Amino acid sequence: PQTAEAPAELPAPEMQAAPSAVAQRAAEQVAPATAAALSAGADQARGQLDEVAITQENTRSSAEDFATSVMQGLQPGNATATTARDKGDDDDSKRDIAKMLLAGAAGFAVGKMLSNDREVALNTGDRVVVTLPDGSQQVIKDDNALLYRPGSNVQTETFQDGSTRTTVLREDGSRVVTIRDADMNTLRRTLIRADGSETQLIDDTTAEPVRVSTLPAPPPVEVIRRPLDEDALREALRRETAVDRRFSLGQVRDIPEVRALVAPVNVPEVTFDTGSAAITPDQARQLATLGKVIRDSIDHNPREIYMIEGYTDAIGSNAANLALSDRRAESVALALTEYFQVPPENMVVQGYGEQFLLVPTEEAERQNRRVAVRRITQLLAAN
Numbered sequence: 001p002q003t004a005e006a007p008a009e010l011p012a013p014e015m016q017a018a019p020s021a022v023a024q025r026a027a028e029q030v031a032p033a034t035a036a037a038l039s040a041g042a043d044q045a046r047g048q049l050d051e052v053a054i055t056q057e058n059t060r061s062s063a064e065d066f067a068t069s070v071m072q073g074l075q076p077g078n079a080t081a082t083t084a085r086d087k088g089d090d091d092d093s094k095r096d097i098a099k100m101l102l103a104g105a106a107g108f109a110v111g112k113m114l115s116n117d118r119e120v121a122l123n124t125g126d127r128v129v130v131t132l133p134d135g136s137q138q139v140i141k142d143d144n145a146l147l148y149r150p151g152s153n154v155q156t157e158t159f160q161d162g163s164t165r166t167t168v169l170r171e172d173g174s175r176v177v178t179i180r181d182a183d184m185n186t187l188r189r190t191l192i193r194a195d196g197s198e199t200q201l202i203d204d205t206t207a208e209p210v211r212v213s214t215l216p217a218p219p220p221v222e223v224i225r226r227p228l229d230e231d232a233l234r235e236a237l238r239r240e241t242a243v244d245r246r247f248s249l250g251q252v253r254d255i256p257e258v259r260a261l262v263a264p265v266n267v268p269e270v271t272f273d274t275g276s277a278a279i280t281p282d283q284a285r286q287l288a289t290l291g292k293v294i295r296d297s298i299d300h301n302p303r304e305i306y307m308i309e310g311y312t313d314a315i316g317s318n319a320a321n322l323a324l325s326d327r328r329a330e331s332v333a334l335a336l337t338e339y340f341q342v343p344p345e346n347m348v349v350q351g352y353g354e355q356f357l358l359v360p361t362e363e364a365e366r367q368n369r370r371v372a373v374r375r376i377t378q379l380l381a382a383n
Contacts, residue, residue, distance in 0.1 A: 008222070008223045009222055009223075010223055012220065014257060014259055015218060015257065020134060021133060022136045022254050026250050026253075026255050027212060027255055030209060035159070036160060036163050037157070037163035037165040037180070048158045054149060055150050056150045059148050060334070062278070063279060065276055066277065066327060068124045068126070069275070071275075072124065073122040073123050073323065074320060075110060077111060078110045102125060102126055102127065108140075110122065114130060122319040126142070126145070126327075127140065127141045127326060127327070129322050129323050131319070137318055137353075139322050139326050139350075143186045144178050146330065147178075147345060151171045152168050155167045162183075166179075173194030174192065174194050175192050176191050176192070176345045185204065185250060187204050188200070188202060188204065188205060189201045191302070199302045199303060202380065204249055208245075210251055212255065215243065218263070219239065220263070222236065222265075224265060224266045225266070236263075237375045239263060240378060243261050243379070247381065252307070253307075258379065262376055264309060264373065265372060266370065267287070267290060269283065269286040270332060271369050271370050272328055272366075272369040273369075274315070277324060279331050279332065279335050287336060290336065290373065291339060294336065298346050302346075303377060304346055304375070304377050305346055305347070306374070307373070308333045308372075308373055309372045310330075310332075310349065310351040311351070311356065311368060311370050312328075312369055313368035314357060314361065314365075318353060322352075325351030326349060326351030327351070328351065328369070328370075329351055330349045333347045358370060
């Protein structure tokens with residue numbers, strides 16, 4: 001039920017974010033160089049092809065935590081490549097899933113310098129956190145992880161330039177095709193139904209630079225601390241922005257002033273134990289209203305995209321909190337699919353660590369171990 005007291009309105013917290021190299025690089029983004037995976041014909045196999053069947057045994061559910069903790073991922077030289085159920089055995093399917101979750105994870109050893117002056121600060125196998133020269137950090141992960149659901153067959157074609165084209169084939173005959181560059185950035189995602197009709201969901205091939213100073217003022221944020229009823233939640237998620245241009249997914253994720261053009265909606269139904277990204281079934285069932293609202297909106301407009309955002313409290317290192325918050329966002333997105341049939345291709349996840357604390361404290365605080373949802377359809381170039 002909706003709280004009787006009106007939610008407090010505050011200025012968008014993203015407007016207080018310090019300038020960072022991550023945001024600056026995203027603001028300067030232009031259309032990427034042609035990736036081989038973009039230009040290769042859909043029916044032409046021109047790269048190395050890997051194929052994996054997804055089952056209950058080799059994928060993670062929202063109720064499971066990860067086998068590799070973020071603290072293990074911080075160890076110098078670590079280049080772990082494990083999944084939630086990978087206990088170190090030799091099961092081929094589990095190792096294949098690990099490879100899919102983060103292509104080349106074994107090459108991202110902690111302390112290694114990558115291109116564009118990025119240093120690996122953490123590697124858990126499912127996520128890598130890199131540090132830029134100014135100290136700002138960025139998480140690298142497989143955006144397709146949400147799509148790897150039991151009953152699917154996944155084909156990943158890797159090209160000589162490192163770009164990939166991944167096709168998730170489903171039991172109903174539909175498929176989702178995702179093209180990524182060598183740095184794991186999603187360039188394009190397309191849903192192809194069993195009847196051959198297509199919906200393009202993400203297109204980051206036409207990015208234009210962003211001048212933050214020209215963006216309109218963001219709307220205020222309503223601080224929601226109790227569950228909203230269906231009508232109130234639908235209204236909160238569907239608020240439009242006055243911006244008259246579109247952005248890439250990377251710009252929405254990495255530029256606070258762009259993201260703030262659409263206000264987030266806090267999800268008070270779910271908070272997390274310290275160090276955990278798992279959701280209990282009881283918590284997941286409390287997401288019923290959110291699941292229905294999102295599913296209804298996608299039924300009405302198949303191009304809808306929702307960003308599920310994860311956060312932590314202020315305890316722990318920045319890199320560990322960034323990865324942990326990203327995992328928490330993934331768990332909520334998984335729960336929305338598992339319990340309420342929200343199409344996973346219409347969601348993206350992003351962690352923001354200990355930024356934007358709901359309760360301003362440096363102490364452990366459960367309310368800060370949370371998630372929020374932002375409807376970013378209007379911001380994206382493909383929509």
